[in-house]
Structure formats: C-alpha cells, structure tokens
Amino acid sequence: MHSHLHTPYNVNCEEIMTALDECHARGFFYKAVGNCNDIKRQVNKCLAAERFERAKRNRDEARGKRQRIEDIWAREREMERPAVNTGTENAGSAKQ
Template identity: 40%
Template sequence: MHPHLVQGKQARCASLVHALEECHSAGLLPRLTGKCNDIKQQLNLCLREERIERTGRNAEKAKERQKEVKKVWSEIEQEG
C-alpha cells in the first residue's frame, strides 16, 4: 500500500500518481483485471526512492545538529 498521495508533495512521482488516478478512474474493470498493477508497482518504487533519499537527508541533518549540541555542551563544561 502506498501512502495517501497529495499532489505536489511527491513531485518526482507526480506523473505516476496522475497515471494511476486515471487508470483507477477508468472504472472497476481495469482495476480488477490488473491493468493498473504495473503503474502501481512503478509508483511504489518511485515513492520508495523518495523516502530513502528523504531519510538520508534527515539523518545528515540530525548528525549536524548533534555535533552542534556536543559543541555547546563542551563549551558549557569548560566554562563551569
């Protein structure tokens, strides 16, 4: 299952989101026969890549924040 898809939030995967929405709006038969499955699989892979990149960026930011916290604490300990 993919997360709730919001236009603009998943910018790189927007074309796949649009294609899946079009496939689903074509009616029940395409969904039941698996016509939308390839698009959904591509979308899942795209969303996974975005998530991996986002978590990597967040981890780097967290490391930088942690360095700053350690630096401030070491300055406080030296003063005291």
C-alpha cells in the same frame, strides 16, 4: 485508509501518480484484471525512493544538530572546569 499521495514531498512522483489515477478511472473491471498493476509498482518504487531521500536528509540534519549540541556542551564543560593550580601562580607571592 491510506495517506494522501499528492503532497509536496512526492512532487517527483506526480506524473506516475496521475497515470495511476487515470488507470483507476477506467473502471473497476479494468483495475480488477490487473491492468494497473505495473503503474502501481512504479508508484510504489518512486514513493519509496522519495521516502528514502527524505529520511536521509532528516538523518543528516539531525546529525548536524547533534554535533552542534555536542560542541556547545563541550565548551560549557570547559568553562565550568575549575582552574588548575600549577604552583607558578603562588611562587611569585611566596618570594615576597
């Protein structure tokens, strides 16, 4: 079994998928001799393009989230780092 094609993710391919459904509705023999093959290729091409765009958006979003996490970790490391004693802090108290 294949997944459902008519989903919100594939809205841009709806017209082509409907044409394929109509072609398949003409009957088994019509499909068997290859009359729906061109439409099927168009559906596959459209779905692949939609999947590519969705994957690209997901990757970009994941990169953004990862960058925010990296920034938070960097700030936490800065806060956890002990203060470096440069010697100027005690210089005033040594003169007294």
